[in-house]
Amino acid sequence: MAEKAKSVEEYLPALDPRTRSELERIRGIVTQLAPDTEETMSYGMPTLKYRNRALVYFTASKKHMSFYPSSWAIEELKEQLDNYKTTEHVIQFTPDNPLPRSLVEDLVRVHMSEIDANRQ
Structure with a gap:
């Protein structure tokens, strides 16, 4: 990516199709669990x-993708x-070894409960 994306909608289309598809899948899982996310x-x-508060971050690198749910x-x-x-803060994965839906859901639920409890 030559220029830094200013939005998720700019970021995702610049990725290779397999990586983009996997990150869009993760994005969809998270927004289903927490539809009011921004x-x-x-x-x-x-x-x-x-x-x-940041619930999750996700990003792509040359050799892997990263998912940041919370420590x-x-x-x-x-x-x-x-x-x-x-x-402590990140999980790295690839299209060949993706994060299962149930694991993403569990990670997101844990962090949502921590945010709900106002854990800092």
Whole structure:
């Protein structure tokens, strides 16, 4: 991407089709769980905000995609993440090893509950 996208709608079409399809799938799962999310760009990444706080970020790199649900969600569900490279804040995946729908839903639900509880 030569120029930084100013919106999710600018960001996604610039990706290769497999990557775009996978990130659009993730986006759809999150917005089904939290239909009142607001889409924005933050730190150069598509971001879905819930109750005025970042719920998830997602982005594409040359060799993988990244999903940022929250460090709390990653910690709580770490036993389900053995097949992915993770850090405290991110889960990396590829089109050949995508995040299952149920895992995305669980990660999002954990973070939503933390936001609902006003965890900082």
